[in-house]
Amino acid sequence: MPFSVLDFATVSRALSRLKEREDESIDAYFEVVDEVEQLPEEDRPSRRHRVERGFSVRLRREGRSWMASADEVTGQRFEHALRQVARVHPRSSLAVPGLRIGDLPEENLEPMEKFPTLLARAIRVHHVAFPYELRVRRHRRALQAVSEQLKSPAQMEAWYSLEWQMPWGCGGTLEVDLTREVAANVAKSMVAFFNHREAASPQSGSRRLVLGPKAAAVFLHEAVAHALEADVLAAGGRPEAAIGLPLGWEGLNVIDDPQNAPQAVAREVDDEGSPTRRRWLLRKGVVEQPLADTGWTRGSTLLEAGAGRRSDRHVPVIPRCHHLELLPGEADEADLLSLAEGGLWFNEVSWGRLDPWTGKFQLSFPWGRKIEGGRLAGAIGPCRLRGTVAELLEKILALESESHPSGAGWCAKEAQRLPVWANTPSLTLRDVEIQS
Amino acid sequence: MKSADLQRLVTDLGKKGLPVAEAYGKEGRSRRLKWVSGNKEVQMLEEMGWALRAGGENGAFFWAQAGPLEPPSSWPSPQGLPLELPPLLVGQPWVEPGDLQAPLIGEGDGFALMESVNRKISADLPGARLVKAVLEDGASESRLANSEGVVGESRSRTAAFLLEAVYSREGKTVLGRLYTAEREARNIRPLALGSRLVDFLSTRLEGRPQKADNTTVILAPRVMTSLLAALEPLWCGPQAINLARRLTEADGRLASPNFHLSDNGRRPGGIFSAGIDGEGVPTREIRLVQEGRYCQPLLPWNQGRGNRGQSSGCTRRPGWRDRPRVSPSHLVLEPTQERVPSLLKSLKQGFYFFEVEAEAVLDASTLRLSIPVLGFEMENGNAKSPVRGSRLEGSVCQFLRGIEGIARDLTFYPGQGMIGSPPVLISGLNLRVP
Numbered sequence: 001m002p003f004s005v006l007d008f009a010t011v012s013r014a015l016s017r018l019k020e021r022e023d024e025s026i027d028a029y030f031e032v033v034d035e036v037e038q039l040p041e042e043d044r045p046s047r048r049h050r051v052e053r054g055f056s057v058r059l060r061r062e063g064r065s066w067m068a069s070a071d072e073v074t075g076q077r078f079e080h081a082l083r084q085v086a087r088v089h090p091r092s093s094l095a096v097p098g099l100r101i102g103d104l105p106e107e108n109l110e111p112m113e114k115f116p117t118l119l120a121r122a123i124r125v126h127h128v129a130f131p132y133e134l135r136v137r138r139h140r141r142a143l144q145a146v147s148e149q150l151k152s153p154a155q156m157e158a159w160y161s162l163e164w165q166m167p168w169g170c171g172g173t174l175e176v177d178l179t180r181e182v183a184a185n186v187a188k189s190m191v192a193f194f195n196h197r198e199a200a201s202p203q204s205g206s207r208r209l210v211l212g213p214k215a216a217a218v219f220l221h222e223a224v225a226h227a228l229e230a231d232v233l234a235a236g237g238r239p240e241a242a243i244g245l246p247l248g249w250e251g252l253n254v255i256d257d258p259q260n261a262p263q264a265v266a267r268e269v270d271d272e273g274s275p276t277r278r279r280w281l282l283r284k285g286v287v288e289q290p291l292a293d294t295g296w297t298r299g300s301t302l303l304e305a306g307a308g309r310r311s312d313r314h315v316p317v318i319p320r321c322h323h324l325e326l327l328p329g330e331a332d333e334a335d336l337l338s339l340a341e342g343g344l345w346f347n348e349v350s351w352g353r354l355d356p357w358t359g360k361f362q363l364s365f366p367w368g369r370k371i372e373g374g375r376l377a378g379a380i381g382p383c384r385l386r387g388t389v390a391e392l393l394e395k396i397l398a399l400e401s402e403s404h405p406s407g408a409g410w411c412a413k414e415a416q417r418l419p420v421w422a423n424t425p426s427l428t429l430r431d432v433e434i435q436s
Numbered sequence: 437m438k439s440a441d442l443q444r445l446v447t448d449l450g451k452k453g454l455p456v457a458e459a460y461g462k463e464g465r466s467r468r469l470k471w472v473s474g475n476k477e478v479q480m481l482e483e484m485g486w487a488l489r490a491g492g493e494n495g496a497f498f499w500a501q502a503g504p505l506e507p508p509s510s511w512p513s514p515q516g517l518p519l520e521l522p523p524l525l526v527g528q529p530w531v532e533p534g535d536l537q538a539p540l541i542g543e544g545d546g547f548a549l550m551e552s553v554n555r556k557i558s559a560d561l562p563g564a565r566l567v568k569a570v571l572e573d574g575a576s577e578s579r580l581a582n583s584e585g586v587v588g589e590s591r592s593r594t595a596a597f598l599l600e601a602v603y604s605r606e607g608k609t610v611l612g613r614l615y616t617a618e619r620e621a622r623n624i625r626p627l628a629l630g631s632r633l634v635d636f637l638s639t640r641l642e643g644r645p646q647k648a649d650n651t652t653v654i655l656a657p658r659v660m661t662s663l664l665a666a667l668e669p670l671w672c673g674p675q676a677i678n679l680a681r682r683l684t685e686a687d688g689r690l691a692s693p694n695f696h697l698s699d700n701g702r703r704p705g706g707i708f709s710a711g712i713d714g715e716g717v718p719t720r721e722i723r724l725v726q727e728g729r730y731c732q733p734l735l736p737w738n739q740g741r742g743n744r745g746q747s748s749g750c751t752r753r754p755g756w757r758d759r760p761r762v763s764p765s766h767l768v769l770e771p772t773q774e775r776v777p778s779l780l781k782s783l784k785q786g787f788y789f790f791e792v793e794a795e796a797v798l799d800a801s802t803l804r805l806s807i808p809v810l811g812f813e814m815e816n817g818n819a820k821s822p823v824r825g826s827r828l829e830g831s832v833c834q835f836l837r838g839i840e841g842i843a844r845d846l847t848f849y850p851g852q853g854m855i856g857s858p859p860v861l862i863s864g865l866n867l868r869v870p
Contacts, residue, residue: 039516045489045496046516050757052485052502067479071502077482084480234473235567235602295475314481316470357602357611435870 001154002032002102003144008151014078014094016148018059018086025294027147027272030055030073031313034104034140038112040133053101056313059085065295069314075099104140111178112138112160118180122187130194135163136178139419145273152273157265159419161410164190168197169366171348174408174419176264189348196367199379201436208340209385209429210371212347215363216326217407217422222352223361223389224254225321226413228281230296230303232356240302242287248393253327254282256291256307261323261421262405272317274305285393291319311416318414326424329399338374339397339428345369345376359388384435395432400425437461437486439589441505442581449490450583454511456519457490458582458715461505462756466574469546473567478543481574485756491519500757522737524585527718527749530702530711536593541573541621549626556630557601557637564603564637572596573621578753586716594707595621596850599629603637612636617850619707636791639810643824645869646813652786652863653828654779657847659789660860662807663835664767665851666796670832671699671724672762674744676733683803683832689728691836696770697725699734701749703766707854713749714760722748736762752853764853771844771858779843779861781817787867788812788819789828803832830865838864
């Protein structure tokens with residue numbers, strides 16, 4: 001880990017010198033980021049590397065916060081940042097001589113280099129051919145939060161992102177490994193996209209839907225996770241006021257558990273150094289614990305921190321989920337389809353969007369299938385699901401009896417892009433508004 | 437990070453078998469003030485990083501690194517196609533604007549700006565209030581050196597302001613969002629922004645969706661600049677030429693005869709004005725459309741040949757992490773001398789749209805534009821009823837060739853670069869309710 005050379009004691013002492021009152025807080029955040037990108041050969045250059053090391057310091061005092069960030073980890077920069085947030089010259093020295101952090105270890109990029117070939121082979125298995133561009137990225141991120149009292153465990157996340165572009169659309173996924181199985185799944189998605197590229201959109205109207213695990217994950221991420229972030233709740237009043245409110249069907253249990261994410265991206269503490277927890281967002285359809293960071297828990301006896309995330313040192317921490325789980329139900333695939341007879345099935349999602357002010361929600365599907373005779377039938381083209389969060393969550397009829405890791409993707413909130421992970425079953429919804 | 441350091445790095449790379457190389461460095465500082473429902477955050481950002489594009493016959497790589505210029509112990513192996521870099525080109529002399537040195541806005545002044553907007557909207561529209569404001573005021577310096585002898589420096593200064601407000605009445609709540617950019621935060625006019633938000637919110641709450649076929653509309657600069665931004669595939673890169681050919685009619689015109697469009701990387705007073713672009717190529721004005729006839733797209737240094745058109749410094753690099761990319765700097769639809777009231781008077785029956793509910797979208801397969809708009813139904817030059825929840829639609833040809841009038845008040849909005857347009861009268865478009 002790059003932080004084994006960080007002088008925590010000196011950093012903590014420097015932070016504590018800025019504290020004037022008990023109700024103030026001051027902390028520091030160090031990060032090392034490494035990203036390698038493999039692009040189509042026609043893109044010049046087709047291999048890109050990005051390496052970053054930096055820090056930020058934050059002081060919270062009397063309802064305000066001050067943050068200073070820099071792209072170089074040295075004692076001089078750190079002292080300068082502390083003076084920037086203090087805005088006065090403390091009598092005692094803030095010097096942190098010899099401050100430094102290390103690098104991430106070198107890595108074998110062979111899985112990334114071989115993946116395009118694996119994918120091409122996996123597509124050929126389907127006896128189709130089509131033009132596409134593939135971008136593969138390897139992401140690594142190590143972070144360390146330090147406060148005047150606490151040194152939390154360093155955290156490390158490593159994952160791959162895949163983006164493919166075809167003449168008829170685009171898609172992508174996040175994965176912790178690039179295996180043959182991943183190549184086979186990505187190929188399946190792309191081939192389905194190609195095969196259904198000319199499918200006609202369904203007629204607009206009210207329909208029953210089955211959402212496969214990928215689509216269910218995005219649906220819950222937008223409709224539940226974002227809706228229950230403390231800053232989003234605050235738009236309509238006090239975030240705590242949501243606790244105890246029924247939000248959906250009583251069979252709905254939605255949890256954010258960063259520690260239960262795939263091992264390569266599991267988190268013990270959040271980006272503020274607060275311990276993460278198995279947080280029940282909804283228990284039996286009732287709001288139990290919104291997503292919050294320490295900014296929202298100060299002065300609140302009901303909210304719990306541990307969901308603070310940031311995309312990099314230059315932006316503030318905001319509440320966000322990391323690994324969303326929907327607890328499975330009792331239905332098997334046949335049950336889900338028969339409940340939605342005559343309806344539509346979707347698993348791929350182009351995008352999802354929640355308007356926090358109105359609760360209006362949209363999910364866009366690039367293609368889907370009809371459900372006829374209890375089975376998946378002919379393909380349908382692009383369409384959108386529309387409704388309000390409250391209405392849609394009440395319309396869940398059944399959940400599959402098994403959850404699947406799926407629906408991992410990028411979440412962009414306030415221009416901060418972060419990976420989010422999920423483990424969800426398929427689900428059936430009744431009487432949902434579909435727009436062509 | 438000095439230019440000499442970048443030059444030394446390029447020379448060293450040549451000795452290590454990477455004869456084609458470009459080193460780019462950027463340092464900046466900004467102050468970001470955020471106000472959300474009464475909570476205030478102040479951020480001071482000091483950014484520093486550099487990037488390298490290097491290679492030879494065996495391909496190339498891109499390396500970007502935060503912090504001072506400290507190369508890694510070894511470079512990655514070049515891959516893919518060889519790298520091409522611009523030669524040293526001499527442009528017109530460039531005089532840097534004098535206001536790049538101005539200090540960043542202070543905390544007090546910045547929050548006072550936000551409070552002015554809040555007071556304005558609360559006073560003009562009881563029930564409305566600001567819920568979020570983010571002001572970022574920053575300055576940066578960038579330097580570049582390449583193996584072809586190009587050495588360049590440029591400075592920039594930008595202030596960006598995001599505002600979100602809500603308006604509640606009779607159990608209904610609507611949200612309004614504005615984004616604007618100036619060279620300096622001190623140039624931001626809070627009362628004018630407050631008025632814009634008031635119009636946005638009241639129209640959004642009171643407006644009703646409307647349908648109309650083959651209608652005439654006046655589009656305020658905010659709407660027209662969004663449409664011009666969506667048409668970027670028509671303005672950038674050699675592939676735009678084929679698209680323009682598809683859209684050009686038998687009379688040789690892409691747009692109506694009063695449509696003149698240009699881009700100028702060194703526009704006087706422009707927020708992104710610079711003597712060189714993101715690859716060190718001198719910037720200049722390029723005419724893209726003249727009297728409705730397509731002249732050429734923006735072409736980088738190695739794409740201007742034959743009858744494609746002239747190349748210019750037209751690549752932009754938002755930061756050190758980014759590769760240079762062809763993009764407008766200051767894309768301008770030329771105004772006329774006609775006043776807006778006379779344009780409005782000429783509108784017997786139609787609509788006036790002054791804001792967008794989301795950005796315009798171009799369907800690349802059907803070449804149709806669509807944009808959700810806010811405004812008023814008009815009759816004999818007077819506003820009749822507010823309109824919202826409607827999309828203005830038409831083919832690219834309908835939008836560009838339907839322009840019957842262009843007014844004189846040029847206003848810029850941020851997009852990919854800055855985009856400027858006066859109000860425009862267009863006929864033959866359709867208004868749809870989604």
